[in-house]
Amino acid sequence: MADCMQEWPEPVVRVQALAESGLAAIPCCYVKPPCDRPAAHELGNRASDGDGDGDERSAHYPSGISIPVVDLGGDDGDIEEAVAAACREWGFFQVVNHGVQPELMSAAREAWRGFFRQPLPAKQQYANSPRTYEGYGSRLGVEKGAILDWGDYYFLHLWPETAKSPAKYWPSNPGDCKEVSEEYGGEVVRLCERLMRVLSVSLGLDETRFQAAFGGAECGACLRANYYPRCPQPDLTLGLSAHSDPGVLTVLLADENVRGLQVRRGDGHWVAVQPHPGAFIVNVGDQIQILSNSMYKSVEHRVVVNAEEERISLALFYNPRGDVPISPSPELVTPERPSLYPPMTFDDYRVYVRKNGPKGKAQIEALKGQGAITQNS
Numbered sequence: 001m002a003d004c005m006q007e008w009p010e011p012v013v014r015v016q017a018l019a020e021s022g023l024a025a026i027p028c029c030y031v032k033p034p035c036d037r038p039a040a041h042e043l044g045n046r047a048s049d050g051d052g053d054g055d056e057r058s059a060h061y062p063s064g065i066s067i068p069v070v071d072l073g074g075d076d077g078d079i080e081e082a083v084a085a086a087c088r089e090w091g092f093f094q095v096v097n098h099g100v101q102p103e104l105m106s107a108a109r110e111a112w113r114g115f116f117r118q119p120l121p122a123k124q125q126y127a128n129s130p131r132t133y134e135g136y137g138s139r140l141g142v143e144k145g146a147i148l149d150w151g152d153y154y155f156l157h158l159w160p161e162t163a164k165s166p167a168k169y170w171p172s173n174p175g176d177c178k179e180v181s182e183e184y185g186g187e188v189v190r191l192c193e194r195l196m197r198v199l200s201v202s203l204g205l206d207e208t209r210f211q212a213a214f215g216g217a218e219c220g221a222c223l224r225a226n227y228y229p230r231c232p233q234p235d236l237t238l239g240l241s242a243h244s245d246p247g248v249l250t251v252l253l254a255d256e257n258v259r260g261l262q263v264r265r266g267d268g269h270w271v272a273v274q275p276h277p278g279a280f281i282v283n284v285g286d287q288i289q290i291l292s293n294s295m296y297k298s299v300e301h302r303v304v305v306n307a308e309e310e311r312i313s314l315a316l317f318y319n320p321r322g323d324v325p326i327s328p329s330p331e332l333v334t335p336e337r338p339s340l341y342p343p344m345t346f347d348d349y350r351v352y353v354r355k356n357g358p359k360g361k362a363q364i365e366a367l368k369g370q371g372a373i374t375q376n377s
């Protein structure tokens with residue numbers, strides 16, 4: 001792996017520590033250029049009260065639109081149709097009746113909330129490096145002088161067993177953090193496997209096609225617990241810059257009380273996601289865009305922060321096996337729709353993305369019609 005991935009290019013500052021120091025103005029390394037800042041009307045932070053009366057919407061959803069909710073308890077044909085429509089129109093959808101117990105979802109969220117609530121020294125022992133990202137982190141990408149995001153995170157490999165992060169990377173506090181995260185990860189991986197079948201069929205392919213192309217039972221899963229502290233100037237920064245996810249699918253457990261996730265529409269406008277109570281938010285990653293030959297596209301998303309409340313989210317990234325070359329599925333390549341992407345492995349793609357940090361969709365777009373990415377790219 002390239003040398004610049006051994007260490008962070010600048011001393012790492014914990015955003016939570018900055019926020020808790022009570023500063024009134026954020027340091028300039030968090031101030032985004034005006035074109036990347038959220039608009040004032042996008043900064044309302046309360047999630048739905050769940051009564052469905054839409055009162056929360058009127059203030060923050062100027063166009064009254066929202067990402068689709070798919071009921072996985074319904075008929076297979078209806079589910080495939082709804083997922084296909086959501087992938088074509090949004091690249092994002094929420095799922096309900098997904099089979100993961102609400103108690104397990106809450107336990108996972110609370111375990112990670114418990115981790116971030118510890119004093120700084122207890123967390124610092126897990127400080128991560130850009131070599132594997134495993135552990136406690138506060139930046140993505142190794143570009144010196146980059147404008148940073150207003151958030152800390154914890155990153156771990158969950159699956160397969162052979163790739164699981166070694167014991168030293170798992171927090172010992174809260175005491176149940178590892179056990180709960182593993183159980184939660186196992187359930188969400190099962191959900192991803194089901195969604196793989198739905199996605200395959202929705203594109204007219206055999207139901208096993210996607211899973212097989214991404215490495216069968218050797219597909220990987222990683223967990224990122226995101227922690228966005230209160231921010232005194234939320235209009236100047238972002239909790240997480242615009243990016244698409246490099247892997248196959250992301251299953252997000254959003255904060256039950258505080259909103260922040262926004263999805264970019266085709267017209268360039270950002271739409272705030274209102275998490276549906278008990279749902280997971282699912283989005284298509286770059287590898288599905290590649291395998292589907294751009295029939296389904298990964299979509300840019302970002303996180304806005306706020307001055308009143310901290311926010312936590314758990315993102316489970318479902319990824320291909322690292323060493324399998326991935327390219328458009330032959331069934332989806334035609335003379336009218338030639339193959340858009342060269343074969344590349346996820347291991348190579350991930351190094352490329354990690355080196356550069358969140359860059360909207362620039363990374364996947366840069367691949368179109370080019371030679372394969374190598375670790376030196």
Ligand SMILES: O=C(O)CCC(=O)C(=O)O
Pocket residue numbers: 224226240245252254260261301302303312313315
């Ligand atoms: O915190 C969120 O709502 C989104 C997190 C996300 O996009 C990510 O972890 O890649």
